[in-house]
Structures are given as C-alpha cells and as structure tokens.
Amino acid sequence: MEANKQITNEKPNATQTYTFAYSPDELKLESGEKLGPITLAYETYGKLNPEKSNALLVVHALTGDSHAAGTNGWWENLIGPGKGIDTNKYFVICSNVIGGCKGSTGPSSTNPKTGKPYGLSFPLIGIGDMVEAQKRLIDHLGVEKLMSVVGGSMGGMQVLQWMVSYPYKIRSAIPIATTLNHTPQQIAFNEVGRQAVMADPDWKNGDYYGHCPPAKGLAVARMIGHITYMSDTSMTEKFGRKTRVDKEPFKFAADFEVEGYLRYRGDNFVKRFDANSYLYLTKAIDNFNLLNGHNLGNVFKGLRAKVLVIAFKSDWLYPAYQSQETVKACKLAGIEASYCELNSTYGHDSFLLETEQETKLLGDFLKTVENGGKHT
Amino acid sequence: MTKQTHIIEHKIISGWVRNGASVLDLGCGDGELLSLLINQKNVQAQGVELNEQAAHNCITAGLSVFQQDIDTGLTEYADKSVDYVILNQTLQQVKKPDFVIKEALRVGKKVIVGFPNFCYITDRFQIFFRGKVPVSSSLPYEWYDTPNLHFLSIADFKEYCRKNQITIEYEAFISKNIVVRVLPNLFGEVGLFLLSK
Numbered sequence: 223m224e225a226n227k228q229i230t231n232e233k234p235n236a237t238q239t240y241t242f243a244y245s246p247d248e249l250k251l252e253s254g255e256k257l258g259p260i261t262l263a264y265e266t267y268g269k270l271n272p273e274k275s276n277a278l279l280v281v282h283a284l285t286g287d288s289h290a291a292g293t294n295g296w297w298e299n300l301i302g303p304g305k306g307i308d309t310n311k312y313f314v315i316c317s318n319v320i321g322g323c324k325g326s327t328g329p330s331s332t333n334p335k336t337g338k339p340y341g342l343s344f345p346l347i348g349i350g351d352m353v354e355a356q357k358r359l360i361d362h363l364g365v366e367k368l369m370s371v372v373g374g375s376m377g378g379m380q381v382l383q384w385m386v387s388y389p390y391k392i393r394s395a396i397p398i399a400t401t402l403n404h405t406p407q408q409i410a411f412n413e414v415g416r417q418a419v420m421a422d423p424d425w426k427n428g429d430y431y432g433h434c435p436p437a438k439g440l441a442v443a444r445m446i447g448h449i450t451y452m453s454d455t456s457m458t459e460k461f462g463r464k465t466r467v468d469k470e471p472f473k474f475a476a477d478f479e480v481e482g483y484l485r486y487r488g489d490n491f492v493k494r495f496d497a498n499s500y501l502y503l504t505k506a507i508d509n510f511n512l513l514n515g516h517n518l519g520n521v522f523k524g525l526r527a528k529v530l531v532i533a534f535k536s537d538w539l540y541p542a543y544q545s546q547e548t549v550k551a552c553k554l555a556g557i558e559a560s561y562c563e564l565n566s567t568y569g570h571d572s573f574l575l576e577t578e579q580e581t582k583l584l585g586d587f588l589k590t591v592e593n594g595g596k597h598t
Numbered sequence: 599m600t601k602q603t604h605i606i607e608h609k610i611i612s613g614w615v616r617n618g619a620s621v622l623d624l625g626c627g628d629g630e631l632l633s634l635l636i637n638q639k640n641v642q643a644q645g646v647e648l649n650e651q652a653a654h655n656c657i658t659a660g661l662s663v664f665q666q667d668i669d670t671g672l673t674e675y676a677d678k679s680v681d682y683v684i685l686n687q688t689l690q691q692v693k694k695p696d697f698v699i700k701e702a703l704r705v706g707k708k709v710i711v712g713f714p715n716f717c718y719i720t721d722r723f724q725i726f727f728r729g730k731v732p733v734s735s736s737l738p739y740e741w742y743d744t745p746n747l748h749f750l751s752i753a754d755f756k757e758y759c760r761k762n763q764i765t766i767e768y769e770a771f772i773s774k775n776i777v778v779r780v781l782p783n784l785f786g787e788v789g790l791f792l793l794s795k
Contacts, residue, residue: 530657550673554674559664560657561665563665
C-alpha cells in the first residue's frame, strides 16, 4: 500500500496511470467475473492539503476521459483556478472508467493471458465496477474521504453509485442530468447505437483489432447519440434549415447543415473511440439500476452527505423528473438535498455546455461543504 | 409589504417555532426566513422554491432547497415527518390552495400560514369609494401583473379552518409595524396562523 506517499503533482494535467488487482487479487466484478490487472489513467489538478480534506473526484460521461481540465479538457470551463471547481483550493482527481479506451483497461487492452486484445472476452462491467476501481485509486492517492464527487450523465450515475457504495467516504455529491435507472426509451436509443456497430461487417464479433474498425457503424451510433444530446431549440438555433454551399451531385448528399454536422461528428468520433468500448459502456449504463426492487426511501439509507442534484429544462434524454426522483429518494432518507433545474436550451449536452450557471452553482455549493455544511 | 411588517411577521413565526425543530418552508424565496430560524432557533431547515434565481440564492446561503412547484404535492415527505411546514405569503399564489394546505397538514405536525388580508380597511375603502381593485403595501400589484391567484380575508380563512376541522392554535395580525388586537378582519393587513390537525 502506497497510501501515504506524497502527492506532489509536479506535472499538472499530465495523465498518470495506476495499476492494481494483480493476480490472484483480481477485482471481482458485479457480474461475478474477475478482472485483473486493471490500469486506470488519471489526471489530478491542484494540491492535496496536509489534512487531505480538499479532494474532489470528477467522473466523466460515456465518451469522456481523464482529461477534464486544462486545454481542451471536457470541463475546462468548470475546473481551474478561480472557477466553480477551484483548483487553487481543491485537489481534483479525474480517471478514465474501466471498460473505456482512454488509457484505462477496456476491451481494446491487451489480455495478459493471451497477449492479444480482449475484444468480446472482456467481461461485462457495471457502474459499480467503475466506482470500485475509482475507490482503489482514491486509496492509492491517500485520500480517506472525498469532499465531493461530481459528474453528469453516466458520470452522474457513478456519483449516485458512490452515494450507495461508499456513503462514509464522501462529504457531498453532485449528480447532474442523470437517473437512478434507465427508462425503456433510454435503453432503446442505446440499443439502436449498439445494433449499428454490430451490423457493420467490419465489427467481426468484436475481433477487429489490427484490421479495419467498424467505423461506419460506430459513426451512425454517434450520430444517434448526438441527436439525443441536443434539443429541438438548440438544433434550430445551430442549423435551422440552412444548406451547405459545396453541394455534391449525389442525390442523398449531406445538403442540410445538420446532416453535415452529424456526419462530421460521427466520423471524428471513430478516430478517438473504440467501438467495443461503446458497446460495453452503453450496456453498463442500461444495466445500472439503483432502484432494483428497493423502496425509493431505502436507496440512500445511511448516507450523511450533502447532495446537490442538477437537471436541465431542455434535457429530454434525461428529463428533469428523473433528477427529482433522486431528490425524493434523498429526502425520504433524511438527507440534506438540494435540487436546481437550470433553464438551458442545449438539451442533455447542457451539463457540458451551460458552464456559466454551473460554475456559480457548484462553486457556491462547494463553499458550504467546505464550511462543514454549516449555514453561513 | 413594508420591511417593518416583514420583520414583525418573521419575529412572530420565529416565536412559534420550537428550538431545534425541523422546518419546511414552502415558497421560501431567497431563504431569508429559514436563515433567521437557523440562527435564532437552530432549526433543521429545508425550502421549496420554484424561482430559479431564488433557489440559487438559497444554495449560496448554504440552505437546502428543492426547486419545484408545490402545486404538484409533497410526495417526497412522509406523513408528519416535519415539525413545522411554513406557507408564508405563498398560499395566495398557488393554483390549488386547498390541496396545498392539506398536503402541508399531512407532512407537518404543525403548519404556519401567513397571507395578506384582502378585506383590510384601506382595501375596502378603495373598492367602496374608488370602485377599484385594491393596490396596497400588502397587495402591491395591479390586476394585470399580480402573481396572486386567490384573494382571501382573515374571516374567509378562519371559516375554511372551521369547515375542515383544522385547529388554529395561535393567530396574530399585523398592520404596518404594529400587532393588531381588535377587529383583525378590518384592521389586520396580514394574518398569521399556527395550525394543526
């Protein structure tokens, strides 16, 4: 155990790795299968104080990575010196989830037993497994109790899972634009995405490494995803019915700007994401179910953290009522929970884009957590 | 409403609340009353507020707030799970006051209600002599921009409580900056009640 090693963070923003769960102590997964060794790619920002009381875990969404802050960080407007998650005050940790493809162990990693990429021999993973791996990382970094866990969408699910798995390890939690479990509509969109990947002949049952990846299928999956992340208003504002100048003679060319945009986003995604990871992670999201036969009031029983739940009015993929359900579960368990519904038009993407409102809200909320949750 | 009335109103409510009690303020605004109750009575405070900016202000003040429409009910609270539910200057603005009062009485062991008296003497003068809908310090809006959906008098409210077997444990009436003791339905600008059922 290297729990007490000093975190100097000499190279801020640089991605580091931590490997654990070596044989025979592999990680037992939710599915019952075992996985090991596991590598997590992570970044840290700011400094851990001597009391180790200022650590904050930021968890990413479906296609995110450990690069949350700094140039091109997926939450760069929210995390940094003087921002809502103020790195002058807090020690921020962000790791890539297991099952991902951004440096952490996933289906594209090499299986030490065969020397080849896992592909479909990679076990199914759950949101609980992602959290378990993060908990090992936190232990490794010497953090006993997190000041907060923050994240949106699939990141929000991990936040909720932290509240259930390690209630005594967190002082506060901020689940954003997320849900206690997926509705059939949410599962349906993910299933169409998976089908698009698997229908691509290049997918080859997941055994495409070293060959041509199922680019077309993954691009279509991403296009569907993008539609669900936007809103009617945001699409109208962004594209209207504008057509492209450089028209092609082909009958079904991307004439409308929205078509061009979706194709561009789809094609770009393929360059940075592994199709099998997409399958594994969307499945983890669909299988996530904190209700699972529980009475709503029992979901967060025993938790004594301060909770801030945030939803967005235009988010139709994770509608506000789902976030309200989370607040209800907190209230029924006697937890100090707040709920804010932000008036953004960006749809589900608001959690990444509506940073001006979020940064103020998170900043103010974290300040009250800092003060020991006391009224100021 | 004058600042003075406001201060006295809050002082009376604070006097009714037991030390260390749990309080749920429905329509808590910026959380001014809740902050006062935390400081004076060390209460466990929660607020409900529909306005986004007001809800943010509550978070800034370190309060726990649920940004929600109280007309949809209080399904997240079990029966008698809160010591005091407060409906101060809220009732006249909800769509279903009857439902909201009943929800408050289900969730709260006691309920504190405060509202502007529509039959206050100057309001009556405005209707009687000027033939106009009253605009006053407790009803500061014109007919076309008022958030108030229901207009009630102290007498109306007491009759409502009687009909619904709601016990009025305490009552207080305020006009400008003084507590009114005679003919409250005529001289009380604001009525405050501590209810139980």
